[in-house]
Amino acid sequence: MMLAYMDRAAAAATERDALELTVVTADAAECAAAKDFGGLVSARPAAVVRPASADDVASAIRAAARTTHLTVAARGNGHSVAGQAMSDGGLVLDMRARRLQMKLVSPGGGGAAFADVPGGALWEEVLHWAVSNHGLAPASWTDYLRLTVGGTLSNGGVSGQSFRYGPQVSNVVELEVVTGEGECRVCSPSSHPDLFFAVLGGLGQFGVITRARIPLSPAPRTVRWARVVYASFAEYAADAEWLVTRPSESAFDYVEGFAFVRSDDPVNGWPSVPIPAGARFDPSLLPAGEPGPLLYCLEVALYQHQQQQPDDVDERMGEMMRRLKYVRGLEYAADVGYVEFLSRVNRVEEEARRSGSWDAPHPWLNLFVSARDIADFDRAVLAGMLADGIDGPMLIYPMLKSKWDPNTSVALPEGEVFYLVALLRFCPGGGAAAAEELVAQNGAIVDACRRNGYDFKTYFPHYRAEADWARHFGPNWARFLDRKARYDPLAILAPGQKIFARTP
Ligand code: FAD
Structure with a gap:
């Protein structure tokens, strides 16, 4: 068996005997598994297991089941922000150990x-x-x-x-x-x-x-990638919703968007909009009559396949862009390779690594907010509580509930059209106190959504109280409990989500 896991204390020796697994000491792996991208919580496992096969995963879970207390967390790339892939004193499965057999x-x-x-x-x-x-x-x-x-x-x-x-x-x-x-x-x-x-x-x-x-x-060959700017949220949302509800044959392949502040701040302001590199944003083109603190950038892309002529793309692009009510003059476009388009965030990572903000805490908040309430949400939260920006992107773009299978475990708002709102805070200079303040602000945003009666769900939820989980899953909470009883009756798996306690 290719199981290798790392012990850290004499107390773990008894556990190792019970687990009947090979032990290799490698403290670094334990330390990595005790952290995640969020940088807000830390939980040290008893051991990290590097499974080479599904059988190894099964052996580790069965071994944990033979104890009265061990839990097992699968760890992907540890890009959670609230300890969801951690196991405090339990086993972490390093899923990256077996990654290249496609x-x-x-x-x-x-x-x-x-x-x-x-x-x-x-x-x-x-x-x-x-x-x-x-x-x-x-x-x-x-x-x-x-x-x-x-x-x-x-x-x-x-x-x-x-x-x-x-x-x-x-x-x-x-x-x-x-x-x-x-x-x-x-x-x-x-x-x-x-x-x-x-x-x-x-x-x-x-x-x-x-x-x-x-x-x-x-795979598409190239991508026509465009960004346009709005001073009015109502016009931004109307255009975004029109684009995502068009029939497939006349739709873009990709529709996203984000809010940004009216300043030359490189992260939150107008320099975050222009593509390709070197293009400039001219704020004098903004209309005088829209006094809101934020602007909105709609981002679209159309794929071009091998057999398509560039003229087809120009025509389809032109036909859709013509109808949009963005601020004329504030439009940007680039033709890029498909892989380059999909890898666009790697550049952000490189810059953030250089500036140190990649390793700083990330008190992120992701929400799904129904189209019914999005204008109110924009007024109260984005243009209200977050009017100065968040030192990171504020994504806000619509998608359709009918593209999700209701049998999955995902919790979604009621409405057919809902927005992803992603507050991707980077915490520069990020001391613990600053991060805590932002976590508290995230809590205040969720509270405001509840108080205002919005139709919303958190995406990557991290609640602590059972009542919050029950509210999150709503009518499907009973199904969630039933599935847990059926597939993980001892509550061994994914303890970092803090939904269930391990049954002895
Ligand atoms: P981990 O954080 O390691 O694990 C997440 C959860 O899944 C844990 O509970 C873990 O136990 C469980 N898990 C991991 N692997 C398995 C497995 N094989 N089987 C069962 N359970 C498992 N999300 C989006 O939807 N869209 C985005 O555009 C997006 N962009 C992101 C950009 C950045 C920079 C970051 C940090 C995150 C982004 N995310 C995005 C969020 C991301 O989808 C989540 O963090 C997700 O958890 C995947 O990260 P991971 O693979 O590192 O999983």
């Missing part, structure tokens, strides 16, 4: 192509493998690709493609899962469907995803 499959011989990828593969690895080796690609992405397949499928996985192609949880046809009882099962919408849907958006509660089968289609 396979092209075409079951049934009907010509449809799929990628079989390990749960610990980064989306970036899937992209490069599929495009370079096969000229193919998945349809649904996250903005940033250094996230694992298992990690995003346990949450949702959204980006500007979601309105059209669905989130990542709608773009998977089969999973290999190890349940909380240490049973390895292959599941799909037709085989063990309840387990399949439970795991998708299941916050790691029902099983560890060891393999996912992702549909592929021909």
